[in-house]
Amino acid sequence: MKFTKLTSAALTAGTILSILAPTATFAATAEHDADANGGTELPMSDKTEVGISFGDNTDNGNTGYLRLQMVPHVLDFGNHTEFLSQYPTFDATGHNVSTDSNDRHASYKNTDTNLTATLNTEDPKLEDVKGKAWATVVDKQVTRENNDPEGETAKTTKKSGTWQLKVKSDDALTATENGETINNANLLLKNTAYGRTLDVPKLTNEAQDSGFQADTTIDNDDVSTITNNVSLSLDGTSPEVEVANAADSEGQGANVFGWDRSDINLTLPKDSKVGNNIYTAHLTWTLYTGVTAS
Incomplete structure (x- = not known):
């Protein structure tokens, strides 16, 4: 192949330029050199939390050999287009009972997720309360160390039982914006289910139960007196109602009392006057023993 003088000159010039040109460099910051990065060394990191939860897993802070461990923290009766006097009952799935055309949102907070929590469990002893709104009384009195001497006068003993769970209304349904009330509404928890497990730590997931060891040589009987239908007038003045x-x-x-969400009913008086508002009322659940201190 022959090169012309012009081609040869061009190649020679290109070679000279490539020799004279500086070597290419790329922007970079050295690791483990704070000065090179304005005062902070590389590599540097940050964290991401990935989370998911199921049901109501809050801790109410109660402690003791005998304690009220859980109650339904929210009973959610939904958001509805209007109040229809011929259909005055709502259930805790957020449904206006007996009509399908009046439900707007499953939650009273105007969202489509109903806030009535239900129990997640695989414990076969709790099969009858699985998937229900629930209240739990934990009885670990068999582990008590500061017992009274045995005898007829003993008040604090190393035995289970001798307690009552009750619930009462604190106030009437009250509008959050203007304080208007819906008086004489009724709350009904129907068909109370019951389950009892000795595997307390697995149910509660609380550190205070981690060392619990059941002792069935002392006692091992279910609670025998349970109210089937718990009915409350939401007026703030009616007496407590016994649950168990x-x-x-x-x-x-762990003694678990449960209710299907569809069996938890809120019934308003047929002459109720409502506005575009959120109405809330409150309940207090209390665990008693009826035993006076020495």
Whole structure:
């Protein structure tokens, strides 16, 4: 192949330029050199949390050999287009009972997720309360160390039972914006289900239960007195209503009382006047023993 003088000159010039040109460099910051990065060394990191939860897993802070461990923290009766006097009852799925055309949102907070939590469990002893709104009394009295001497006068003993769970209305349904009330509404928890497990730590997931060891040589009976239908007038003045009553030697472990969300009903008086508002009322659940201190 022959090169012309012009081609040869061009190649020679290109070679000279490539020799004279500086070597290419790329922007970079050295690791482990704070000065090179304005005062902070590389590599540097940050964190991401990935989370998911199921049901109501809050801790109410109660402690003790005998304690009220859980109650339904929210009973959500939904958001509805209007109040229809011929259909005055709502259930805790957010549904206006007996009509399908009046439901707007599953939650009273105007969202489509109903806030009535239900129990997640695989414990076969709790099969009857699985998937229900629930309240739990934990009875670990068999582990008590500061017992009264045995005898007829003993008040604090190393035995299960002798307690009552009750609930009452604190106030009437009250509008959050203007304070207007819906008086004489009724709350009904129907068909109370019951389950008892000795595997307390697995149910509660609380550190205070981690060392619990059941002792069935002391006692091992279910709670025998349970109210089937718990009915409350939401007026703030009516007396407490008993949910369950554990006799002496009953209820060792975790006692769970549950209600299907569709069996939790809020019924408003047919002459109720409502506005475009959120109405809330409150309940207090209390665990008693009826035993006076020495």
